[in-house]
Amino acid sequence: MKKEELNHENIKQLLNQSVAQLERPTLTRLHHVREQAMARYTARGAEPVYARAGHAIWHAFGAQHKSRLWATTLLVAIILFSATAYWNQITKSDTTDVDIAILTGDLPIHFYVD
Amino acid sequence: MYLIRHRLLTFSVVMLLFLPVIAGAQTWDNLTPVQKEALAPLSKEWNTLQSQQQQRLINLAKHYPQLDTVQKQRLHNRLEKWSKLTPEQRNRAREKFQAFSKIPLEKREQVKQMVRQQEAQKLSMPASNPVLTNTP
Numbered sequence: 446m447k448k449e450e451l452n453h454e455n456i457k458q459l460l461n462q463s464v465a466q467l468e469r470p471t472l473t474r475l476h477h478v479r480e481q482a483m484a485r486y487t488a489r490g491a492e493p494v495y496a497r498a499g500h501a502i503w504h505a506f507g508a509q510h511k512s513r514l515w516a517t518t519l520l521v522a523i524i525l526f527s528a529t530a531y532w533n534q535i536t537k538s539d540t541t542d543v544d545i546a547i548l549t550g551d552l553p554i555h556f557y558v559d
Numbered sequence: 560m561y562l563i564r565h566r567l568l569t570f571s572v573v574m575l576l577f578l579p580v581i582a583g584a585q586t587w588d589n590l591t592p593v594q595k596e597a598l599a600p601l602s603k604e605w606n607t608l609q610s611q612q613q614q615r616l617i618n619l620a621k622h623y624p625q626l627d628t629v630q631k632q633r634l635h636n637r638l639e640k641w642s643k644l645t646p647e648q649r650n651r652a653r654e655k656f657q658a659f660s661k662i663p664l665e666k667r668e669q670v671k672q673m674v675r676q677q678e679a680q681k682l683s684m685p686a687s688n689p690v691l692t693n694t695p
Contacts, residue, residue: 541618543653548619548637549630550656551671553678557652557659558644 585613597623600638608642616642 464472547557587605590598597620598605605613626634641649659667 539618540653541615541622543656544615544619544641544649545622545634547652547656548641549626549633552659552674554637554640554652556674557655558648559651 585610585617590617593623594620597634598638600635601642604642612642612646 467475547554587595587602590605594617595602598616601608601616608616623631623634644652659670662670
């Protein structure tokens with residue numbers, strides 16, 4: 446355990462020494478990259494739950510372009526199918542012609558009602 | 560940019576899911592003057608009707624301008640009774656109407672004539688009854 450702590454200390458010292466030895470442009474670049482990483486981390490933390498869920502779903506399909514394309518196609522297909530089913534249902538249940546004929550015809554309603 | 564794209568996608572999906580609800584909601588004040596005229600007998604109970612029934616009645620009102628005076632009168636007279644029927648009763652009435660439409664025209668006319676006579680008898684009954692009962 447003691448040995449491990451010493452090792453950690455050594456590593457820390459080594460890194461600090463290395464940083465001190467780095468040239469100014471390299472340090473600037475590293476500083477810039479760190480700021481970018483921190484900004485990205487903050488933005489991700491502030492994302493709403495549904496956006497994070499979206500990322501998770503997106504991630505589940507894999508990071509490859511082809512997988513994403515498939516996922517998008519699948520989503521579009523589901524939306525189209527749902528919309529078609531919904532409009533079919535509306536058309537099927539459209540009884541306007543019959544209703545208007547009953548309501549304006551020669552025979553009274555009670556003729557058709559039990 | 561990535562976040563905006565995600566929000567747009569989510570918004571589209573949510574809008575699509577709620578489309579039936581959004582399309583179905585109709586208050587009396589939102590109706591056009593023609594729709595209001597056609598559905599006037601239902602003005603009081605309109606907001607209590609189910610959205611599907613409202614939609615059907617709105618579709619019905621589209622035909623109103625093409626109706627003649629007699630048909631408009633019949634529609635107004637029957638609309639309230641029609642709206643008070645249960646969905647099952649209305650479906651049964653539609654089935655009966657369709658079955659009746661398949662009967663040959665000659666027989667249909669006979670039935671219509673018979674019903675007209677019955678209706679006329681019903682109307683004349685209250686007037687004739689007091690005379691009969693008052694007879695010593």
